[in-house]
Amino acid sequence: MAKRLVIGSVISVSTAPLRLVTPEDHSVVIQTSSQVPRIESETELRSILATLSGVDSVGAEARVAKLATRSIKKSTKMAALDLAISMVDLTTLEGADTPGKVTSLCTKAMRPSPMDLSVPSVAAVCVYPDLVAHARSVLKGSPVAVAAVATAFPSGRASLMVKLMDVREAVANGADEIDMVIDRGAFLSGRIGQVYEEIVAVKQVCGKAHLKVILETGELVTYDNVRKASWIAMLAGADFIKTSTGKVPVAATQPVALVMLEAVRDFAEATGQIVGVKVAGGIRTSKDAIRYLVLVNETVGSTWMTPDLFRFGASSLLNDLLMQRLKQQRGTYIRPDEFSGD
C-alpha cells in the first residue's frame, strides 16, 4: 500500500509552503508520468492527508499582505481587468430568483457592456438547478457556460440520493458545470471517507460537466482543514475547488485562497492533474480581484491565469470591473449607475 502512495515523497515540497514562483520557474512543473493515487479505504486517505504539513498561518497572512501592496497600473491594469471579467461566474442564488432575472443576468453575461464591444464575456452564469434550462436557452450559441449549484446547496444537508438526483437534474437540463458543497458536518466530525465518497459519487453523475467542489472554508475554521479538504476534493476528482457558497458570514479571504492555490500547486506537481480554483463570496471591488490575480500568478504561475482554471464567483464585482475599465479609458471617475443593476 505504502508503495502505491508515492505522493508522500513529493509532498515534502509543501513543507516550504511560502515558495515563490520565480521568473525561471514560471509555473509549476507538471509530472506527466505520475498519477492520482487510487484510494480504496478511509485509512489510505488518512495516510495521504497525514503527509500534509501544517499551514504556517502567520506566514500565509503576511505573504498575502505583502502581495496586496503590489501596484498594478495602466495597460497591465487594463489587461488584468479584462482577464478578471472573463473569469467571472456571474451569480444569482436567491430565493427570489425569477426567469426574468436570469434572462437579464445571461444577457449581461454575454455582453457585459453594450457600450463597448471589446469587453469580453464572462465565463459562466451560476444559478440554482431549476433555472438551468432557462439559462441554457438564453445563452444558446454563446461561449458563456451554465453552472448550477447542486447537492442541497448551500447547507448540503440531504441524503446522498437526494444530492445525486439534484445533480442529475441539473446536468440533464444542460448545466456545463456543477458547483457541489461538501458535507462539512462529516468533515468536522472526522468522517472524511464519507466526504470523499460523496464527491466521487457526484463526479460520476456529472458526466461531461465540470465539477467544482465548494469547501465552505468559513465553516472549516482552520487553514489546516482547508488544506486537507482541498486535497480530499482533488483526490476525489474535482475539476475545481471553490472557497465558499457566499451564504455564510465568512466567505473568500486571500489567505484561504493562498492555501488552496498551494494545495493545487502541490497536487499538480505530485500527480500531474491540474485543478482550478474558484473564489466566491464577498469579492466586490476590482482592487480585490486584482489582488487575487496577483496571488494566483505568484503562487501557481501563468498556467492558471485563464478562465479555465481560475474563477470569481460574484455578482456586484462585474459592475466594479466595468467601472474601473471605463475609468482607465476616460481618465475620470465614473458614476456607478452608468451600469445596469442585476
Place this chain on the structure above:
Amino acid sequence: MSDRLEVRKTYKLLINGAFPRSESGRSYEVMSAKGEFLANAAQGSRKDVRDAVVGARAAQSKWWSASAYNRGQVIYRLAEMAESRSDELVEFVKLSEGVKSDVAKATVAKSIDRIVWYAGWTDKISQVLGGSNPVAGPFYNFSVPKPTGVIGVIAPQDSSLEGFVECVIAPIAAGNSVIALASEKRPVPAVLLGEMTETSDFPAGVLNIVTGLTSELAPGLSSHEDIDGLDLEGADEALADELAFLAAGSIKRVLRPGKKIQKNSIHRLRAFVETSTVWHTIGQ
C-alpha cells in the same frame, strides 16, 4: 521650560464620518496671515476625493429621506456645537485671516447665526421654491424642489469660516451631501467645523472636507462623474473656466464664483435643487 509634553494637534480630513490622514500620507504647513507656523494639515489627494464621493453618494439618500424637521434639528445642533467651541473658532479665524479679535468674534457670531438661519430653512424650502401650479384640467399639478444630489464645493479662499459655512451649509440644508475643498491657505476653521458635525448627529458622509492644494484637487472633483453639482466660489476666474469645462463632461450644475453673498438671500439654497413636477388627478 514646561514639564508637560506639548500636545500638538493634527488637522485631518473628514471623509465619510471618519477623520483619516490623507491616503497619500502627505501633509502641508499652514501659516497664519502673518506668516508664522500655525498647524500641519493633511494634504489630500485625488483618491481622498474619490473616497469622499463614495461616502457622500451613500449618505445623500439617507439625509434626504430624513424629515425636513429632523434635518433642521441636526443643522441647529451644529450651531450649538459651534457656539460652545466659539473661542477656538475665534482664535483660528483671527490667526488665519489676520484680523483683530473683535472682528474675528463678529465673524464667528455671524457664521453661527447663518447656520441657525439655514437650519430654519430645511422645512420651508418646498413652500417657497415649490408650489401648486394652475393647470387647465381636472388635475393637481405640483412643483417640488428636490436636492441635486452630491455637490462638490470649492470653498472661498479668504473667508475661512463665514464663506465656508455659506457654501457648505446651504446645499446641505437643501438635502444634498457635500464634498468641500477647504481654503488652501486657511483650512483650520473649516476642519474645526467638520469636527463639530461629528457631535451634531450629522449622518456620516453628508459633509466631507478635504484639505490640500486647490489646483491639485479641484480638477478631479470637477471631472468626477458621480458628482451632480459644483460650487466654484473658491476658484479664480481662470481656474473656474477650466473647472466648468471639466464639469461639462458629466453635465453638472455649476455655480460660478463672484456673486456677492447678499444678506438673507436664498440664492445658494436655490442653486442646488431640481424642480420636479407631478400631476395628480383630482378625486371625486
